[in-house]
Amino acid sequence: MELYFLGTGAGMPSKQRNVTSIALNLLDERGTYWLFDCGEGTQQQIMNSPVKLGRTEMLFITHLHGDHLYGLPGLLTSRSYLGGDTPLTLFGPPGLKRFVDTALEVSGAHLTYALKIVEIVEEGLLFEDETFKVETARLEHRIESFGFRVIEKDQPGKLMLDKLTALGIPAGPIYGKLKQGQTVQLEDGSTLHGADFLGAPIPGRIVVILGDTRYCSGAQLLARDADVLVHEATFAMDKQELAYSFDHATSTDAARIAQEAGANALIMTHISSRYQGDAVLELLQEAQHHHSNSHIARDFWSFEVPRKG
Known part of the structure; x- marks a missing residue:
């Protein structure tokens, strides 16, 4: 299980960071990828990465702001051109189906695979099968925004x-x-x-990926005891008032959530373009002051999700 960051910027793309998209590599666990958000240019980022679009099984949209959504029509049609023929399920807030249906209808697109769109109307369990389950909760942002808690189920112990x-x-x-x-x-x-x-069961891992949010109880709920928490950190602490006014989080906010929820690793993304080059170290240092195991994501960077113990 590995997180691969396709886009880590906020609002609009910059020379260093594309807008938001994250791949969860589950090739070893189920032979597929799951994607989280699909900002403009995501399919281009995928072409420059090891992620295989045709093996994408699910795509989770945290909220309907353009920097998390505008890459979706192109990605869906490109998946057909690349020979993708297995079903794909989209999860996201109400309005997602109307956006996708309109884009495909107006452009005359034809998909070669079954597309299922699930709009989230309730918090709680969103998906479950024999290997994984996904829970969701609302966050605090200018529009409805969700976070996702991906739970790998415990595996049988090793045969003696x-x-x-x-x-x-x-x-x-x-x-x-x-x-x-x-x-x-x-x-x-x-x-x-x-x-x-059989030996002792092998504990499953927990990965939490949040949409845009300011510091809130929903983030705390989802992040509890996570192996990895992916949290936005749009601004440094000296921009706290600006962050709050736009319903975003600072690096300190993200670190507080990780620390209070007992998360192991914190990965910060959705970085404002004002933090270019070494300026991003300000965010990292602020977070590490509260949560030592903190990281700043960058485009085309990966993080292997460790097993407990």
């Missing part, structure tokens, strides 16, 4: 091969059944229970 070898159990289908926790009856009539041959 030495214990099976000691019993004279040969490698084969029996190992697979035990690994799945099943009960197996041997030819001699004895019974093996999968739970007796």
Whole structure:
């Protein structure tokens, strides 16, 4: 599981940062990518990255401001041109379906895959299958904005091969059944229970990606005990009043949320274009004063999500 930052700027693109988009690499876990936000130029950023658009499974839009949304029509049609034929699901606030349907209709676009659009009307569980679940909550911004909590479910522990070898159990289908926790009856009539041959479960990881927001309880709720929290940090602390007036966060706000929620790593993104070059270090230093494990994202930078322990 790896976060890959396609765009890390705020408001409008700059020479150093494109507008917001993040890929969550789940190739090892489910053979796909999930995308979060799709600012203008996202498909161009993808072309210069290892992300494979055709293997994108889900796309989460935090809110409907243009720097998080305007790249969507081009990305959807390009996915067809690149041979994408597997279903794609979009999640986002009310109005997302109207935006997408209008753009595709007016441009005469034809998609070669099934597109499902889910508009978020309630906080809580948004998606769940056997490997992951996604929870959402409202944040505080000028328009409705959501954050997403991606929870990897615990995995079965490692199979105790030495214990099976000691019993004279040969490698084969029996190992697979035990690994799945099943009960197996041997030819001699004895019974093996999968739970007796598995180590402790491997804890799943939690990745939290927030939309634009100022310091708020929704961010705290989603970020609790996260392995990684991705939080906007549009301004430094000396621009606190400006940040608040536009419903944005400072680097200190982001670090406070991470610290209070018990998040492990904080990654700050959505950086104002006023922080060019080494000026961005001001944001990092302010955050690290409150939360030592803080990072500033940059375009085409990746972060591997560690497992606990």
